[in-house]
Amino acid sequence: MTQFFELLVSGLSLGCIYALIAMGFVIVFKATNVVNFAHASVLMLGAYLVARLHDGMGFVGAVLASAALCAVAAALLDVIFVRPLRRRRGSVDALAILTIGLNIVLGTELSRRVGTDLLPSGAPWGSNVTHILGIAVPQTRIAAGAIAIVLMAAFWAAFTYTDWGVAMRSTAADPQTAALMGIRLSRVAAGAWALAGALAAIGGAFFTSFPASGVNNATGLLALTAIPAAVLGGLDSTAGAVVGGLVIGVATTFAAGYQDEISFLGRGLSEVIPFIVLLFVLLWRPSGLFGTRELTRV
């Protein structure tokens, strides 16, 4: 039973990290209608920067710097590459393929820089473990969970109470009307991308910390497992991203923890379980758990 609870807590804390990453994905989709595959390489960029910078400025400083840089990088991606296509009313598919192209270029450069190295994220908690009620929990995961919850609460508050949040929500609800009311769509879009970039960087830093071993050239590929988290909750639902993140986190951790019991399904199941869960959820609810169902009127 202890193992079960250990895995559950560990899974939920991993889920918080997934939720942060998935939230960025969803925010970009809501604000700009772009399914952003480049999110995976922005995450890797964030993790890479943390791994490179933490020697000089400490882990916290490195995470902050990396979040700022990734926010700028993501906003630039939007302004330089995505905006021209959005202006010409590119379809959702075309925009998605565009971000795949961006992901190829950025991901190739990052994998090339990492090479065959394994770069530790340098989180100050190392591999320390705290026992809570007899359950062992890695300290990095406690920190990750706490930060994720604080960030999510902050964004919920910002979304609900600030002018920026109102602008975001009205853009998502009805871009034309929002523009007529004086909301600058291009600014909202760049802001959403910047926010997603910062979230990806923070998520990436914890994603590659203990129990994971660090940034390697496959991190960009592994980061794609955050996409199921965003999709199964519903691409246009921030609450869905949190639920989706938790589901994927728990599923991944259980698949890894009980791998001996389920060895008949093959080794390394934990890396594909997000996609299996995604397929089943989509078969049951084609727009994700909390996604807006598309209604069409002729």
Place this chain on the structure above:
Amino acid sequence: MSDRRRLATRVALVALIVFLLWLPEYAEAFWLQTGLFAMSAAIAAIGLTLLVGVTGQLSLAHAFFVAIGAYGYCYLAGQEPPAGVTSLPGGAGLPPVLAAIGAVVVAGLAGAAFSPIAGRLRGIYLGLASLGLVFIGQHILFNAKGITGGFNGRDAQPMSLLGFSFSDRDPDNLIVFGVPYGQLERLWYLGLLLVAVAWWYARGVVHSRPGRAMSTVRDSEIAAAVMGVNVPVYKGAAFTLSSMYAGLAGVFLALAFGRIVPDSFGFLVSIDYLVMIVLGGLGSIGGAVIGALVVSALPQILNHYAGSLPLVVEPGGEGLQPSDAARFLYGAAVVAVLIFAPQGLNGIVRRPRRPPSPAQPLPAKERTA
């Protein structure tokens, strides 16, 4: 098109065919090998453009169906390992031709099995669900060792047709005009034939009644349904057809490689197929073939000439690797095509010389073109 341009196109086409048929007389093994990969990629890309470009269903799972074709062929044509040997994957021992047909059918069935999902999901959700298939496929390829050989992969039985083997033997020492015709040369002609048939059939589909129904599904599902098109059935059929193309490409890839490993069918390969059809121009059959040629040959050619190119270093050396350089180039090409030329290479080639504008009307002769 005026008569003169039509004549010029015909002459160019005949010249191209003669050139391709004559090429094994001169080309080195490297060029033939590169050509074989490009042919396999072309067949797969034609299938994908029927699905993504014509029917408008985004799929990131194409490599999965190519893998089913490749492994299906190897399993069906493979021999049962000798008794006592458990390290080798099994096989059904069918004649290669039957195995190839079987592999294409199995790939089609896999596509049909995905159609409940394809029929239910709309738009981008379908693309994201198909992303899952590639990863699940990789998991199966690594773990179903009895069929796939796991990490180490498995060998492909050479194709043979009515006693003529597409390998270095049977007939041994086949010499045509003084040039020995081994496996590569023989497969070259098989590949040309398959690409030609794939092209011809796809053109037939696009210009037929089902093809028009598929385009309508892409442009508006509601309009298609109102016009009497059974949208879920057509989506499922498009998936099945494109998977069969992928299966055929997989069979040919297995023949060209001689040995297949799971890494040849990963997520990045799926993305490569998507890149091919975007570069060529979505929905264009010829564009898909050109895109396949560019994307599959570029890394090989950069590799081959790494020594004499600026910026790129020999594989394994310090600096920009040829494979990375190729990825940079076509990643950037995708972005550029989508932003500047949404019709792809096909659109650039076919762009009218003088774009019609209200101020300067075209002469009547060209307007009817």
